[in-house]
Amino acid sequence: MAEPVRVRRLTDQEGQRLQQIVRRGCTNSIRYRRAMMLLASACGNRVPVIAQLVQADEDTVRDVIHRFNEIGLACLDPRWAGGRPRLLSPDDEDFVVQTAITRPTKLGQPFTRWSLRKLAAYLRRVHGRVIRIGREALRCLLARRGVTFQRTKTWKGSPDPDRDTKLDRIEHILEHFPDRVFAFDEFGPLGIRPTGGSCWATQGRPERHPATYHRTHGVRYFHGCYSVGDDTLWGVNRRKKGASNTLAALRSIRAARPDGVPIYVILDNLSAHKGETMRQWAMKNRVELCFTPTYASWANPIEAHFGPLRQFTVANSNHPNHTVQTRELHRYLRWRNANARHRDVLAAERKERARIRSEKGIRWGGRSLVDAA
Numbered sequence: 001m002a003e004p005v006r007v008r009r010l011t012d013q014e015g016q017r018l019q020q021i022v023r024r025g026c027t028n029s030i031r032y033r034r035a036m037m038l039l040a041s042a043c044g045n046r047v048p049v050i051a052q053l054v055q056a057d058e059d060t061v062r063d064v065i066h067r068f069n070e071i072g073l074a075c076l077d078p079r080w081a082g083g084r085p086r087l088l089s090p091d092d093e094d095f096v097v098q099t100a101i102t103r104p105t106k107l108g109q110p111f112t113r114w115s116l117r118k119l120a121a122y123l124r125r126v127h128g129r130v131i132r133i134g135r136e137a138l139r140c141l142l143a144r145r146g147v148t149f150q151r152t153k154t155w156k157g158s159p160d161p162d163r164d165t166k167l168d169r170i171e172h173i174l175e176h177f178p179d180r181v182f183a184f185d186e187f188g189p190l191g192i193r194p195t196g197g198s199c200w201a202t203q204g205r206p207e208r209h210p211a212t213y214h215r216t217h218g219v220r221y222f223h224g225c226y227s228v229g230d231d232t233l234w235g236v237n238r239r240k241k242g243a244s245n246t247l248a249a250l251r252s253i254r255a256a257r258p259d260g261v262p263i264y265v266i267l268d269n270l271s272a273h274k275g276e277t278m279r280q281w282a283m284k285n286r287v288e289l290c291f292t293p294t295y296a297s298w299a300n301p302i303e304a305h306f307g308p309l310r311q312f313t314v315a316n317s318n319h320p321n322h323t324v325q326t327r328e329l330h331r332y333l334r335w336r337n338a339n340a341r342h343r344d345v346l347a348a349e350r351k352e353r354a355r356i357r358s359e360k361g362i363r364w365g366g367r368s369l370v371d372a373a
Contacts, residue, residue, distance in 0.1 A: 004047070005041075005062045005066070006041045007065050007068055008068075010042050012155075012295060015299065017035075018035045018038055018039045018042075018073075019298040019303055021076075022039050022303065022307035023303070025310060025315060033054045033056065035076060036053065037050050037054055037061050038064065038065065038068050039298060039303060039304045041065055042298065043298075043302075044170075044178070044181075047061050047062055047065075053304070053305070053308070088141070092131055096123060096133070099119065104118070104122075109122065116138055120133060120134065123138075156295050157295070158293045158294050158296045160294040163293040166290070166291060166293045167293060167296070169290055170266055170290055173266075174228065174301070177264060180229065180257065180261060180262065180263045182225060182228065182256070183225070183265070183300050183301040184226075184253065184266070184267045185297070186221045187221065187223075187309065188219060188222055189219035190314065190322075192217040192218075192320070194211070194318045195316065195317050197311075198316060218322075220238065220239060220322050220326070221240065222236070223235050223236055223237075223238055223241075223248075224302055225253050226302040233309075233333055233336060234337070235333070236326075237322065237329065241270065242272050243275045243277060243278060246273055247277065250278070253265055254287060262287075263286070264287075264288045264290055265288070266291075266292065266300050267291060267300065268291065269291055269294055309332070313325075
């Protein structure tokens, strides 16, 4: 039997970059969808689940995963070709790109970064090779090769001495006990103010929101729970993070498997997740808390599902208060869980309103209080 297709183990930098693209959203929809595929695969989701998550063909998901395993994050950008033949040879292009990404001070130049004018001038007089290229052609070449003008950023690797052990444990339970694995994390802060986004509209007449950016209602945090085996997401909004709210979420997860079998909960290293009360409750109720390594929260399977949550409930919204915001969030959760494996996307969208039921009596956006009793 063939091994399931999945991405290789991510480095800290790769995981943080994919998590940033998914959680913040991206104007480039192709990068956003591909990053979501990779992050979902890294969190243990299988190809059919990922295909439903991003509404793509399963073969497309497999191609992206194989491409990432070959060339890394460069697979996020499609490489389309066309137009007249290039005037520069491949060796010349490689030399231009290598020069552009090299700090000028290492090449004897008295500045710390290149401008297009300075780079083009340097290429014309470099010793042993003369490359004549205009600024616009140079800009297009660099963009085509994935080199853009960016701000310098810092990064932090995981200093956790048990990083590999924790990742091995997470991978092990996702591989052998997917029906008993759950994930928990907080999503937010969620404020009450008009939020920009994107939608279909008549050309030149985009939808507009009032320019009111004052936070007058405080913030909320969505405490989300995700069942890996059932591909079900639920949660509730709270005023703040805390041990009591985390414990309530873990109890809702335990209630999702009332048969009493051991379950596994993946969560990050927030102090509210690691209290003595939490550990005692987990030990008493046969719950194993699997913590992600420090600065590696991308290993939590729920992270891949927070991207669509932001895109479809927070972006392009103008909620008057937190009550309405919570109601809309739960509406999306019910629709999402009802259509998690639906093959006909258009039919699922048409049936969205029919699937929405009253919020009365719903516990954590999922089971009713009557059934949970």
